[in-house]
């Protein structure tokens with residue numbers, strides 16, 4: 114082979130290598146952006162640090178497949194509930210009895226084999242509420258679906274053994290006690306965030322975070338599923354927003370200005386897809402810690418931070434007060450069924466401080 118031929122072959126190889134290198138760089142660039150956009154989220158708390166959390170895509174969220182064989186009542190767009198509002202101004206459904214067909218919804222979600230995690234905290238004397246909470250959850254909470262309940266407690270021996278149906282299980286997570294109820298309540302966001310990162314990510318689809326001093330009385334099921342799910346507080350849903358007990362100090366990251374606010378949401382029940390609840394918990398925890406550094410504790414601890422979060426990050430599904438009533442309140446006529454309700458308790462008896 115002549116010297117010229119050698120030179121030509123050498124150049125061709127170099128060009129091919131260069132093209133391959135460029136293709137490699139292009140591929141990794143496109144893949145990184147694809148992953149960020151579809152599978153993951155970059156979580157950047159206010160302190161500037163960043164933690165990578167990847168979640169698998171959830172097909173049933175985008176594609177609702179109904180059985181061809183199921184027979185059900187014809188839906189109407191001119192008849193239905195007229196005594197309550199069933200959609201928010203940002204077009205999220207507000208779930209009330211009579212606005213959905215439970216059999217139809219279950220038939221859509223059951224073949225998808227979805228899994229739901231539930232967290233409940235029972236620290237100190239609050240373990241006494243666990244038995245009723247767990248037993249009634251077996252009767253009403255996502256019956257027939259895969260459910261994993263996580264009980265966070267400093268008294269694991271007091272966790273009542275409940276007979277659970279197939280596909281349902283309970284895990285006890287030991288946590289330290291505290292002599293301040295405000296701290297117990299507020300620390301939940303951090304523990305929920307950690308649970309999602311360490312145990313649930315890519316194993317469960319949805320999560321609901323619930324107060325323990327409550328009981329289920331009626332169905333809580335697939336109608337409650339959504340990306341970000343909030344429950345309207347039973348105490349304020351008829352009030353003007355000026356009466357909502359938001360955090361009103363400017364210095365707090367939970368601050369909500371007068372004249373702002375949609376609904377007042379409960380700290381005692383919220384949920385959604387793992388990635389959405391992770392984002393919520395991470396933000397609330399970070400903001401709570403930023404406040405603590407300035408010596409501020411928001412008016413209603415994590416409930417205030419949750420309300421601030423939901424004001425900006427609108428829930429995609431809103432559950433009516435049927436989903437968290439309070440036993441001491443008489444039932445209002447628009448509340449046709451109470452599904453979950455806080456029991457009457459004597460704070461002085463059960464809290465570690467007043």
Ligand code: UD2
Nearest residue numbers: 234235236239294297298324325326379380381413414416
């Ligand atoms: C409201 C909220 C609650 C929370 C709190 C403000 C509702 C129905 N309840 O309830 O979610 O936002 O205001 O902080 O929206 N806990 C223990 N041990 C304790 C104290 C609390 O385990 O010693 C846990 C337990 O899971 C309890 C939850 O924290 O259900 C909330 O505490 P709470 O029920 O005493 O708060 P409460 O009734 O003021």
